[in-house]
Amino acid sequence: MITEILDTISGAIREPRLADLILADMHLYAVLPRLEELARLDEEAGAIARELDMTLEFLVRGGPRVVLTFADGKVTSYRMGRANTGLFFLSCDLLNRMFAGEDVTPIPFKGITRVGQLKKFTRLTEIMTRYLKPSDADMEDAAFRKSHVEMSLMVGLSASGVVADRDPRARRLVDDLRDGTIQYKILPDGPNAYVRIEKGVIRAFNGIVKDPTACIEIRDVDLAVGLIAGEVDTFAANGSGDVKASGDLAMADEFNGMFDRVGLYLE
Amino acid sequence: MSLYKFNKSNEMFQRATAVIPSGISGNKNPAFAVPGSFPYFAERGEGCRYWDVDGNEYIDYLCGYGPIILGHNHPAVDEAARKQQAMGSAFNHPTVRSVELAERLVSMVPVAEWVAIGRNGSDVTAYAVQVAREHTQRRKIIMAKGAYHGSQSWCRHGIGGLIEADYEHVLQFDFNDATQLSDLVKQHEGDVATVILTPYHHPAFGDQVMPAPGFMEEVRRICDENGIVFIIDDVRAGFRLDMGGSNEYFGYKPDMICFCKGMANGYCVSAACGHMESKNAASRVFFTGTYYTNAVEIAAAMACLDELENTKAIDKMMKTGTLLQEGLRERAGAHGLQVSVTGPPTLPFMTFANESNFLRSQMFSGEAARRGVILHPHHNWFMMAAHEESDVMKTIEVADRCFAIVKKQFGD
Ligand SMILES: Cc1ncc(COP(=O)(O)O)c(C=O)c1O
Numbered sequence: 120m121i122t123e124i125l126d127t128i129s130g131a132i133r134e135p136r137l138a139d140l141i142l143a144d145m146h147l148y149a150v151l152p153r154l155e156e157l158a159r160l161d162e163e164a165g166a167i168a169r170e171l172d173m174t175l176e177f178l179v180r181g182g183p184r185v186v187l188t189f190a191d192g193k194v195t196s197y198r199m200g201r202a203n204t205g206l207f208f209l210s211c212d213l214l215n216r217m218f219a220g221e222d223v224t225p226i227p228f229k230g231i232t233r234v235g236q237l238k239k240f241t242r243l244t245e246i247m248t249r250y251l252k253p254s255d256a257d258m259e260d261a262a263f264r265k266s267h268v269e270m271s272l273m274v275g276l277s278a279s280g281v282v283a284d285r286d287p288r289a290r291r292l293v294d295d296l297r298d299g300t301i302q303y304k305i306l307p308d309g310p311n312a313y314v315r316i317e318k319g320v321i322r323a324f325n326g327i328v329k330d331p332t333a334c335i336e337i338r339d340v341d342l343a344v345g346l347i348a349g350e351v352d353t354f355a356a357n358g359s360g361d362v363k364a365s366g367d368l369a370m371a372d373e374f375n376g377m378f379d380r381v382g383l384y385l386e
Numbered sequence: 387m388s389l390y391k392f393n394k395s396n397e398m399f400q401r402a403t404a405v406i407p408s409g410i411s412g413n414k415n416p417a418f419a420v421p422g423s424f425p426y427f428a429e430r431g432e433g434c435r436y437w438d439v440d441g442n443e444y445i446d447y448l449c450g451y452g453p454i455i456l457g458h459n460h461p462a463v464d465e466a467a468r469k470q471q472a473m474g475s476a477f478n479h480p481t482v483r484s485v486e487l488a489e490r491l492v493s494m495v496p497v498a499e500w501v502a503i504g505r506n507g508s509d510v511t512a513y514a515v516q517v518a519r520e521h522t523q524r525r526k527i528i529m530a531k532g533a534y535h536g537s538q539s540w541c542r543h544g545i546g547g548l549i550e551a552d553y554e555h556v557l558q559f560d561f562n563d564a565t566q567l568s569d570l571v572k573q574h575e576g577d578v579a580t581v582i583l584t585p586y587h588h589p590a591f592g593d594q595v596m597p598a599p600g601f602m603e604e605v606r607r608i609c610d611e612n613g614i615v616f617i618i619d620d621v622r623a624g625f626r627l628d629m630g631g632s633n634e635y636f637g638y639k640p641d642m643i644c645f646c647k648g649m650a651n652g653y654c655v656s657a658a659c660g661h662m663e664s665k666n667a668a669s670r671v672f673f674t675g676t677y678y679t680n681a682v683e684i685a686a687a688m689a690c691l692d693e694l695e696n697t698k699a700i701d702k703m704m705k706t707g708t709l710l711q712e713g714l715r716e717r718a719g720a721h722g723l724q725v726s727v728t729g730p731p732t733l734p735f736m737t738f739a740n741e742s743n744f745l746r747s748q749m750f751s752g753e754a755a756r757r758g759v760i761l762h763p764h765h766n767w768f769m770m771a772a773h774e775e776s777d778v779m780k781t782i783e784v785a786d787r788c789f790a791i792v793k794k795q796f797g798d
Contacts, residue, residue: 287550288545288548288550289545291545291550291553292544292545295531295543299742299743330743331743332742332743333743352403352407352408352409354407354408354409354410354415354417355399355403355408355409357415357416357417357421358396358399358403358409358410358415358416358417358421358426359396359399359400359403360396360421360422363421363422364417364421365743365744365745365748366743366744366745366748367591367742367743367744368417368418368591368744368764369590369591369764370591372417372418372544373543373544376544376545376546379546380545
């Protein structure tokens, strides 16, 4: 107990380790914003989101900050802006431990009266975890698999932006990346998402972009599941036509390296 | 004519993926060409043609990514190799063939006063930068953005298997921007060992860029003023522009040159050469490999260089290459398509001027492959001496049909 407290305190005082900081960034900038898709894709999550009416800030000491707004059943995340409810984490490590499912209680520092709303919010995050770390039973369902792919793809693409900012080795890849867009399409009818690369900054979006610089088409949702799980040799899939890449293939290949960097931080 | 199918290539690729990481490693992986519209496995070659495992026949403008400079299965080169083979190849010692090849290069290449013989391009580019570091006792290597110098850790693309320390001392600048180079040299004053450039800029996924007037002279001046070793990586262009090194074609002089492709018509030989000044440093860098002294390849290189010189092969390739470049420009224009045909005639390349995502290039190349011509969508092409005018005319006919398809699909 004592050592745990000491740990927490020293963890809070120390500069965060780079790996902890990167992972915390990913949690707030790539994982948490997936509530946006979750509210649309999952019925229960949609219903909860409609009941919520708050702006919720996550603030990490020495780390990232994000504001989620809940309005009319829609969830939106911003890196700036004010919130009426706030959760404070003493360190990146503590935030990361909460996302890993450990019992971590953040410090509410604003809107303490919205305990009921926060409870519902916790339920939302549980549902999201179901999609991002799915059980075999859930994955039997085709619609679930599709949602899993949609959310995981967006996590991967958004997290690429985080490693691009902070991971020294990813920076090397980014330095070589020219400006443009890379489209990811799961055939026959989605999900689709794309990244926009501008002067080394990477941002992820849902949907289809016109005239992408490179386009990756994945045969179907099941193959996408395998790719996300890291069970498929992407080069082999490319040669067999299961994955079709067109456009600036050098760019697509370099960007593929970003996913590998992301995978090192996010399980 | 019926369009080519690639069933066997696909089948073999599936087989390969079971036992070989990524099925085919590196730049020959299908992902870098036009998967589905390109052969994956070759079977045999003859002159400027080769056949894939499905029995499809191609006029070859990739030449094994450069080394086939005379033609597949060239009789004089193969005969020299066979003759040496009859005596043996891999010994405890080099054979006199190694000395003969070094002497040959010293007499032919103005910059060469010493020669070290390796196998692949990467062997000699890595060696050359080490010699430069040893000679100057400095750390930094400056290269052009987008240039390829091989698969060793100091210059390998991407990050797979690399740690930051591998490329910590490698700096990059934009080819043809002497001001950027000069700024880098100032920033790292006293620590720059070498500037390594290709004789002109031939990046993959881009147009080829000739040295701007005065650029190489400026590089020479910056290197001289700062005691930096100027290396030309002539691995790709060597012996396709000038038998004395591609720098002679452009009229400038580096301190060291690396050769490989084009030296031995497909037998694996490479060479680094340089001025007397760096010879002692070159001796101090341990340079060896199991096959570096194999005599068969070195005998083949001698025969290849002889044949290139005796038949004035470069002149011939310049003619056929010019015919190809002009034919492509003319046919594209007739279809109302804007193409940019770049590079010297012996290493031509074409992209579509109004796109940056290579979609037209990929369609053009895929359709050309299905009609028996290999024109890579992302990597410069190569001429070989075995290309005759009639082969080029046939190529232009195929290109004409492919332009029509591109036009139909894209409109412009
Ligand atoms: C300019 C240049 N340098 C170096 C190399 C590396 O040669 P290798 O692949 O034989 O190691 C290449 C190969 O394509 C090249 O084109």
